[in-house]
Amino acid sequence: PGHVQIFKHGLKSYRDLPVKLAEFGNVHRYEPSGALHGLMRVRGFTQDDAHIFCTEEQLAAECLRINDLILSTYADFGFDEISVKLSTRPDKRVGTDEAWDHAEAIMSNVLETIRTRSG
Numbered sequence: 006p007g008h009v010q011i012f013k014h015g016l017k018s019y020r021d022l023p024v025k026l027a028e029f030g031n032v033h034r035y036e037p038s039g040a041l042h043g044l045m046r047v048r049g050f051t052q053d054d055a056h057i058f059c060t061e062e063q064l065a066a067e068c069l070r071i072n073d074l075i076l077s078t079y080a081d082f083g084f085d086e087i088s089v090k091l092s093t094r095p096d097k098r099v100g101t102d103e104a105w106d107h108a109e110a111i112m113s114n115v116l117e118t119i120r121t122r123s124g
Contacts, residue, residue, distance in 0.1 A: 008056040023059035023067055030054055068115045076119070091116050 008026040017024070033049045059067050072089075079087055091112055094105045 025057050027055035065111050
């Protein structure tokens with residue numbers, strides 16, 4: 006939500022897109038007694054968060070670009086055998102089925118491009 010507020014501040018033009026925002030944020034939550042389990046459920050942690058605001062026409066290229074960045078980072082740390090899977094719409098979701106169909110098709114094409122390039 007913070008990145009949306011930042012993006013909404015001031016006038017924007019489609020020529021400014023894509024806009025990419027990232028941060029490391031401190032997250033705190035209240036957990037009932039007995040719910041904390043080592044590192045699985047903690048009261049506070051630092052979480053990375055990133056958003057890309059782009060046009061519909063830029064969507065596939067931006068999805069491919071961020072996936073390439075992630076895979077490149079994995080390779081830099083010596084992770085060579087990476088399994089990538091497509092997650093589809095959950096039972097509880099926001100948005101229309103048409104929007105989900107469109108997003109899933111884009112991500113499926115991006116994943117196929119990645120698989121084709123890596124052999």
